[in-house]
Amino acid sequence: MAIDQHVAGGHAPPHAADAPSTLTVGVGNRKLGLWIFLASEVIFFTALIGGGILLRLSSTPGTWPMPGEVLNVPLTSLNTFILIVSSVTVVQALAALQDNRRQHFRMFLVATFILGVTFLSIQAYEYYKLVFEEGLMLSQFTLHGHHGEADVVVQSVYGAAFYIQTGFHGMHVLGGVLWLSFVTIKAFLGGYAPDDYEGVEIFGLYWHFVDLVWILLFTIVYLI
Amino acid sequence: MQFIRKNPYAEELRQQQPTDPQHTVHPHKHPPYMKVFLWLVILTAIEVSPIFSEIFFGFSPIPHNLLVPMLLTIAVIKAALVALYYMHLLYDRFWLGAMILSPLAFAMYFGLVIAVPY
Numbered sequence: 589m590a591i592d593q594h595v596a597g598g599h600a601p602p603h604a605a606d607a608p609s610t611l612t613v614g615v616g617n618r619k620l621g622l623w624i625f626l627a628s629e630v631i632f633f634t635a636l637i638g639g640g641i642l643l644r645l646s647s648t649p650g651t652w653p654m655p656g657e658v659l660n661v662p663l664t665s666l667n668t669f670i671l672i673v674s675s676v677t678v679v680q681a682l683a684a685l686q687d688n689r690r691q692h693f694r695m696f697l698v699a700t701f702i703l704g705v706t707f708l709s710i711q712a713y714e715y716y717k718l719v720f721e722e723g724l725m726l727s728q729f730t731l732h733g734h735h736g737e738a739d740v741v742v743q744s745v746y747g748a749a750f751y752i753q754t755g756f757h758g759m760h761v762l763g764g765v766l767w768l769s770f771v772t773i774k775a776f777l778g779g780y781a782p783d784d785y786e787g788v789e790i791f792g793l794y795w796h797f798v799d800l801v802w803i804l805l806f807t808i809v810y811l812i
Numbered sequence: 813m814q815f816i817r818k819n820p821y822a823e824e825l826r827q828q829q830p831t832d833p834q835h836t837v838h839p840h841k842h843p844p845y846m847k848v849f850l851w852l853v854i855l856t857a858i859e860v861s862p863i864f865s866e867i868f869f870g871f872s873p874i875p876h877n878l879l880v881p882m883l884l885t886i887a888v889i890k891a892a893l894v895a896l897y898y899m900h901l902l903y904d905r906f907w908l909g910a911m912i913l914s915p916l917a918f919a920m921y922f923g924l925v926i927a928v929p930y
Contacts, residue, residue, distance in 0.1 A: 615905055627912050634919035656867050665860045672856065676849045679842075679898050686840040796898040800891045807887035811863055812880045 622790045626797050629760075633801050636756060637808060640749040651744040658722055658729050659750075660714060661810055667710045668806050671761075674703035675799045678792045688782045697772045700795070704765040711758050715751075726751065750809060757805055760798045767791055848897045852890055859886050 613620060644652050655661065681696035723730030723741070726748040731740045771791050774780065780788055862879055866872040874882065896902040901909045 613905075615908070623908050623911060627915055630912055631915045631919060634916060638919060655863055661860065661863050661867065665856070665864075668856060669853070672849065672852050675894060675898050676845060679845045683840065683842045683845065686842075793899055796894050800894045800899075803890045803894065804887050807859065807883050811859065811883050 616786050618786055619790050619793070622793055626793065629797065629801075633756075636753050637804065640753050641808070643745055643749050647744065647746075651742055652746055653729060653731070653742075655811055657731065658718070658724055658746075659810055660717065663710065663714060664806065664810050667707055667714075668802065670703050670707050670710070671799050671802050674700050674707070675796050677703065678795050682785060682788050682792055685780055685785050685788055686782055693780070694772070694775050697768065697775055701765065701768050701772055704761060704768060708758065708761055708765065711754070711761075724750065753805055753809055757798070757801055760801070764791075764795050764798055767794065843897045843900070843903065845897065848893050851893060855886050855890050859883055 677696045677700040684692035718724040724747045862872050
């Protein structure tokens with residue numbers, strides 16, 4: 589607090605508790621902390637995605653299915669669209685709060701929550717179908733025969749790579765939805781203000797990061 | 813005598829502090845969120861169209877070896893749009909972007925080292 593006062597010109601600003609906590613770096617402490625956390629997440633996801641690529645490159649030919657052969661691409665494309673829309677609703681919520689449009693602010697938060705839950709529901713449905721109908725397991729997958737041909741079970745780590753990458757991302761969306769539920773409840777209880785939006789901003793940063801990772805995962809896991 | 817470094821952004825921060833206890837609303841100029849959204853949707857549509865063509869019509873208009881670099885390029889552009897506009901990196905401190913990209917550069921280097929034997 590002493591440093592805050594110093595940099596702000598030696599006097600405590602009105603609503604000092606609402607203003608972003610600031611040291612000498614020009615970014616609020618909570619925001620800086622979140623960015624450092626996101627930098628560690630970059631390392632985590634790069635390791636997972638890089639591991640998946642290396643497994644694919646080193647796999648025996650024929651043990652890695654072609655795009656759309658096992659996975660349901662149209663359904664996941666819908667999920668990608670849902671996540672992109674949810675990113676827009678988060679930035680619109682932040683913009684509405686900054687413009688003091690409280691009703692819109694809350695409405696966009698609720699919309700984001702619904703979209704996040706929809707994404708998770710579709711992913712749960714996708715997993716259910718993959719495990720019980722498509723036979724995609726951690727160490728094998730099933731290629732269904734066409735025109736009366738028998739199904740072929742292929743031993744492969746493809747399933748393990750798929751579930752670890754998409755599952756780890758799904759857990760991040762779940763974490764985001766839980767965080768968002770707190771933000772939304774606080775918003776409905778009168779929390780946040782046009783000059784006190786750091787809590788919404790840092791949630792948005794996390795949510796966009798999760799969206800950004802999905803954009804890359806969708807291409808690498810589903811499309812190529 | 814105090815040895816606390818003077819914050820180069822102090823003036824800017826002071827201007828950001830509310831002066832009116834009634835939460836005066838300063839008009840914010842927002843980034844072009846909807847325009848970026850439109851681009852994300854268009855790029856996603858371009859991205860999925862070859863595989864949709866293959867699933868529904870049985871043929872892909874682009875050979876797979878050309879498709880991979882094209883899809884990766886589009887994915888990186890989409891990710892950059894989200895980071896620059898929605899995560900405000902275009903408007904925020906430069907070093908925040910540098911901080912988030914530095915581990916990526918290291919990861920790519922290590923990935924390359926591991927990938928070389930293959």
